[in-house]
Amino acid sequence: MSREYRLPFLLALGAGYGLLAALAISLTRLSGGVALLWVANAPLLVALSMLRPVHWRGPVLAAAIGSMAASLIVSPLASVAFLFVVANMAEAVIAAALLRRWNVFDPPLASARSVALFVLAAGAIAPALSGIAAAAFTSMIVNHSFGGIWVDWVIGHGLGSLIATPIALLVLQPGRMVEKFASRVHILEAAGLMLLVAAVTFGTFSQNTLPLLFLISLPVLIATMRLHRLGAASSVAIVAVIGGYMTLRGAGPIMLVHVSEAAQLQFFQLFLAVQFLIALPVAAILSERASLFRALRESEARYRLLADNATDAMLTLDPDGTIRFASAATRELGFFEPRSLVGRSALSLIVEEDRERVREVHYAALARPDESFSVEYRVLKANGEISWFESNMRAVAEEDGVVTSAVSVIRAVGVRKAREAELYRQATTDPLTGLLNRGAIRRRIDQAAASDAPAALALFDLDHFKQVNDRHGHPTGDAVLLAFADLLHDSLRGDDAVGRIGGEEFAVVFNGMTVLQAQTACARLRAAVAAQPLAMGMDGPIFVTVSVGLVALEGNISEAYQAADRALYAAKAHGRNRVELAEAA
Structure with missing residues (x-):
């Protein structure tokens, strides 16, 4: 709060507190003890909630001056006015400290939790504590018991704070209590609902023959449902003003309760408290629900914006x-x-x-x-x-x-x-021939050996391939390897696997084929290789032959591979250009 604004605000707060205190003392001190309805603490409580505790001294002092003035002017207990001032200020400070600690006014009374904590702090704890001191020194001056005065203080101050604080919030913090009106229609609707509450309240309290207090709850709830916290606070305020005035004049259904005037006023306070406890929690839940729906709509809008873009x-x-x-x-x-x-x-x-x-x-x-x-x-x-x-x-x-x-x-x-497929192909493919490389063909050998189906492994090695490279050059040698790889690939079934182990050595896995069936296939391949040129050299077509070592894939894989390798060397030793079956795997 700025320095320029502080003084007018404090003057208004002090004057308002003094006026409300004077009205409470003069109109509701009916039992000879304390005032039975004390609403003066409400504006001070709201004012303290607007400030940090370090700035509370000014509002408390202004309210204390107003309270002292009211007590000295209209209270018959002016001799202990200072003690009442201390009790009133302590009550407001205790309530404000609790509300601040529990974060009740941020935003004000916007959830069922905040309403419950507000009732506990301002309606019970604070008046109960301040009432101890007030009842103690009042009971020593007037002819009333400590317990009776304490109960009147707690009820009067507690219900007064509950009823008046939402109204004070509307006056001092309207921007935080009132949802923005979208159009003139909403303003007219709000005015119409308030007129409805006023009309029903006036009609109810204009007669004292029928107990029609229950009728007031309907327009109060309608206003609350439509206007939320504004409707709840304004409706209770209208009922308090009209009903309180009529009750003090001896009119209305409260007169049907045949008790003392003080008890009738306390009964009216109880009725107002019930209206408060009906309307304000409903308003808080509706405001909380509206906030949730608003947050949900905003979240959905952001989600759809992200989703669409x-x-x-x-x-x-x-x-x-x-x-x-x-x-x-x-x-x-x-x-x-x-x-x-x-x-x-x-x-x-x-x-x-x-x-x-x-x-x-x-x-x-x-x-x-x-x-x-x-x-x-x-x-x-x-x-x-x-x-x-x-x-x-x-x-x-x-x-x-x-x-x-x-x-x-x-x-x-x-x-x-x-890209993954290309990387896998590069990792598993021989770059020259496009067949499986050494690691990939070894994995296919392992898979075939692990299968229950029969399988055979054949190792192919081109005969005298070094002479091709030496006589015709490495490019021609590569052409021979490519032609042989294509012949292998085109001659085998889709279930078979063929790869280049290194140099001029190749391996073929015959899946689902017995070693005798594989022997026939290898013999056919050997004959096909020998029967056709695989490349053109400097002196004409280049013919090569191939030796084959064959073994059944069963038992130990390493032993099977070694057996096929031994069979290949045996084919070489026996004259090349032949298929040699391993003796044992």
């Missing part, structure tokens, strides 16, 4: 996999219209071979909503192409743990998969 597609799925929402990026990634995807099963877009794997990951995400899961799969796009995609998915669960949906962020990974 992101290069990755976003899908929201029901637990059964039905698409509930599809972002605009699905049009670019898969040529699907987003609206056409809603209601379809997400699995229907995935190629059949990948569906089971995606289904398992989807169910795993539903089972563990606190974790994210990733899966790669192929999709048949709307244009007929099949492309690779990756989904990062996470389930959405309610507070009770029930999963209601799953969100999936999808990106195209076709380029990455092609």
Whole structure:
């Protein structure tokens, strides 16, 4: 608060406190003890909530001066006015300190929790503590018991604070209590609802023949439902002013309660407290709900903005996999219209071979909503192409743990998969011949040996290949190797594996074939190689022959490989250009 604003504010606060205190003393001190309805602390409580504690001295001093003036002017207990001032100021400070500690006024009374804490601090704890001192010195002056005075103080001050503080908030902090009106229609609606509350209250308190107090709750609730905290605070204020004035004049259904005038006023206070406890918590819950819906709309707007402008597609799925929402990026990634995807099963877009794997990951995400899961799969796009995609998915669960949906962020990974495939090809392929390299063919040998199906391993070695390189040069030698590799590849079945081990040595894995069947295939290959030139040299066509060592793939793999190698050397030793079957694996 600025220095220029402080003095007028303090003057207004002191004058307001003094006026409210004087009215309370003169109108509600009916039992000869303390005032039965004390609303003067409300503006001070709100003022303290607007300031940091280091700045509380000014408002407390201004209110204390106003309280002292009112006591000296209208109170019959002027001799102990200072003690009442101390008790009143202590009550306001205690309540403000508790409300500040519990963060009740940020924003003010905007949740059921803040309303409950406000009732506890301002309506119970603070008046109960200040009432001890007030009842102690009052009971020594007037002919009333300590307990009776303390109860009157707690009820009068507690209910007064509960009733008047929301009104003071409207006056001193209207921007934090009143939701902005969107149009003149809303202003007229608010005015009409307040007139309705005033009319029903006036009609109820204009007669004292029927107990119609319950009628007031209906317009108060209607105003609260429509205007939230403004409606609740304004309605209770209207009821307090009209009902209190009529009750003090001896009119209204309160007169049907045949008790003393002080008890009738306390009964009216109880009625106001009930209206307060009905209206303000409802208003707080509605304001909290409106804030949640506003935050939800803002979050949804941000989500849709991101979804519509992101290069990755976003899908929201029901637990059964039905698409509930599809972002605009699905049009670019898969040529699907987003609206056409809603209601379809997400699995229907995935190629059949990948569906089971995606289904398992989807169910795993539903089972563990606190974790994210990733899966790669192929999709048949709307244009007929099949492309690779990756989904990062996470389930959405309610507070009770029930999963209601799953969100999936999808990106195209076709380029990455092609790059991975190229890297894998480079890692497993012989760069000269395009066949499997040494490491890859050894893995295929291991796989064939581990299978229950019969398999055979053949090692091929071109005879006198060094002479080809020496006589015709390495380029021609490479041409011979390429031609031999093509002949091997074209002569074998799709289930067989062929690779270059190194130099002029090659290996073939015959899957699902006995060693005798493999021997026949090798003999056919050997004859084909010998019967045709594999390249053109300086002196004409170049013919080469090949020696083959063959073994059944069973038992120990290393021993089988060594047996095939021994058979190959045996073929070389027996004249080359022949197939030699290993004696034992």
